[in-house]
Amino acid sequence: MMPAPRTYSICDKFGMHARFLSSVGHYNTHHRFEGLVLPLRPEGGRQELNIILKRDSKDLVVVIDGTHHGNYAVFGATEAASACTGGARAVIVIGLVAQVANLQAEEIPIMARGTTPRLIPAKEGTATATAVDSECGWITREQYIVGDTDGAVMVDREIYQGRNPIK
Secondary structure (H helix, E strand, O other): OOOOOOHHHHHHHHHHHOEEEOOOEEOOOOOOEEEEEEEEEEEOOOHHHHHHHHHHOOOOEEEEEOHHHOOOEOEOHHHHHHHHHHOOOEEEEEEEEOOHHHHOOOOOOEEEEEEOOOEOOOOOOEEEEOOEEEOOEEEOOOEEEEEEOOEEEEEEHHHHHHHOOOO
16 A cells, blocks of 8 residues: 655645755655755765765755756765665755666665766765755755655755654
């Protein structure tokens, strides 16, 4: 039996406070998630991104800004494994992912704007925990995200927590 979509009820309950991430789609069969946000912006390579995913993503929905890398992906099989090892609840890439066949086997929900065979370099690079700009506004650590088969909806943590328990 398929669980009822929660994003609809979140939009209904929070009205204008619920912001829908419309341009991301699912890249595996796991769709249901919720949690506080860890927004990241990788630069010049994926090395530090993987370190942060392993070390700092426990029980968080990781949102990665990959828009500034154009037609290159910032997230692939190595990053998916790092996010799983770190205990992330889900990963949303505002940008492109690569190695989709490998992402399908992962145990956490993975969403992105699209796919490409090109990855930014694995070596070097920095990753900053910073606000991420998206079509639904700035995504910061002050947001709570709920996702299911319909997509992902973001609500400010304080507003969400006023009506729902934070998991």
